[in-house]
Amino acid sequence: MKSIEDLKKIREETLKNINLRKEDNDHAVRVVVGMATCGIAAGARPVLAACLEEVRVRNLADVAVTQTGCIGVCRLEPIVEVFTPGQEKVTYVKMTPEKARRVIAEHVVNRQVVSEYTIGAAE
Amino acid sequence: MKELSLHILDIAMNSVKAGASLIEITLTEAGGVLTVTVRDDGAGMTPEFLATVTDPFTTTRTTRKVGLGIPLLKLAAEQTGGTFAIESAPGAGTTVTTAFHTGHMDNPPLGDIAGSVMSLIQGSPDIDVVYTHSAPAGEASLDTRVLREALGGIPLESPDVLLWIQQTIEEEERSFQP
Ligand SMILES: Nc1ncnc2c1ncn2[C@@H]1O[C@H](COP(=O)(O)OP(=O)(O)OP(=O)(O)O)[C@@H](O)[C@H]1O
Ligand SMILES: [Mg+2]
Numbered sequence: 160m161k162s163i164e165d166l167k168k169i170r171e172e173t174l175k176n177i178n179l180r181k182e183d184n185d186h187a188v189r190v191v192v193g194m195a196t197c198g199i200a201a202g203a204r205p206v207l208a209a210c211l212e213e214v215r216v217r218n219l220a221d222v223a224v225t226q227t228g229c230i231g232v233c234r235l236e237p238i239v240e241v242f243t244p245g246q247e248k249v250t251y252v253k254m255t256p257e258k259a260r261r262v263i264a265e266h267v268v269n270r271q272v273v274s275e276y277t278i279g280a281a282e
Numbered sequence: 283m284k285e286l287s288l289h290i291l292d293i294a295m296n297s298v299k300a301g302a303s304l305i306e307i308t309l310t311e312a313g314g315v316l317t318v319t320v321r322d323d324g325a326g327m328t329p330e331f332l333a334t335v336t337d338p339f340t341t342t343r344t345t346r347k348v349g350l351g352i353p354l355l356k357l358a359a360e361q362t363g364g365t366f367a368i369e370s371a372p373g374a375g376t377t378v379t380t381a382f383h384t385g386h387m388d389n390p391p392l393g394d395i396a397g398s399v400m401s402l403i404q405g406s407p408d409i410d411v412v413y414t415h416s417a418p419a420g421e422a423s424l425d426t427r428v429l430r431e432a433l434g435g436i437p438l439e440s441p442d443v444l445l446w447i448q449q450t451i452e453e454e455e456r457s458f459q460p
Binding site: 160161163165166167169170172173174194195196197199200204205207208211214215224225226228 | 292394401428432445
């Protein structure tokens with residue numbers, strides 16, 4: 160059974176590792192998931208969960224996963240935007256958890272845009 | 283929306299937009315009726331605006347003219363023979379209350395409520411969230427104020443904390459759901 164005690168353990172572990180982590184925000188990548196009504200209805204919640212899981216399992220300390228409201232193209236939801244330093248924003252459309260995992264592996268980690276999922280390929 | 287938990291996440295997002303500092307999500311099951319309440323202490327709405335909110339051609343958003351969240355929830359509840367009510371006042375926050383007849387064939391499954399609560403906290407880690415689901419067979423609950431105290435400064439949106447939140451709610455839900 161899970162308990163509040165687990166959180167105290169998480170706290171200790173986090174404090175132990177905090178010195179090992181360099182706060183290098185210039186290299187930070189941002190993954191933004193559209194979570195307005197149209198996004199949620201189209202399946203944004205499991206897409207967000209997949210992004211969070213990949214970031215956690217791969218221990219990607221310099222990747223921030225955030226949420227935003229309506230991106231404006233409801234028929235292409237779920238939408239995920241990836242911001243990498245020195246690169247233009249890439250907008251991925253009609254996302255699924257599987258596609259999101261691939262975007263994390265190929266784009267966020269290896270900096271290779273997954274062209275077939277981008278808004279350019281869908282239009 | 284395929285799951286009631288998606289409606290709940292969407293309605294709670296309205297509370298986030300309204301600048302709430304506390305969002306309470308309460309599910310109570312009794313006698314074949316599931317009552318869902320989402321209460322916030324955000325900006326609230328004037329009576330005139332409130333009167334138009336269940337009409338899908340009202341929204342304060344600018345990117346798209348039609349607000350969908352509230353009309354969709356109202357429709358989902360009424361399709362089960364249930365009810366919808368919204369109470370709000372400027373400065374006093376907003377409470378959305380819906381009742382679903384769980385035996386009705388159009389009653390949506392609750393779905394991944396743990397995922398909804400986790401997503402809400404992940405997106406707005408500065409807001410406090412209190413989740414309570416009580417049924418005759420048991421109860422699931424989570425209060426971010428209690429978590430914050432145990433975490434002593436470690437952010438709620440830390441990956442390990444979010445995982446704990448998701449798994450804890452899942453576990454508690456399973457303990458009394460068939
Ligand atoms: N909890 C709340 N507090 C204050 N205002 C609210 C609240 N909930 C809804 N509103 C107001 O009612 C409007 C309609 O809400 P609704 O969820 O139906 O649509 P929306 O949020 O504008 O757009 P959508 O949900 O389709 O993304 C909102 O734009 C907002 O102005
Ligand atoms: Mg809304």
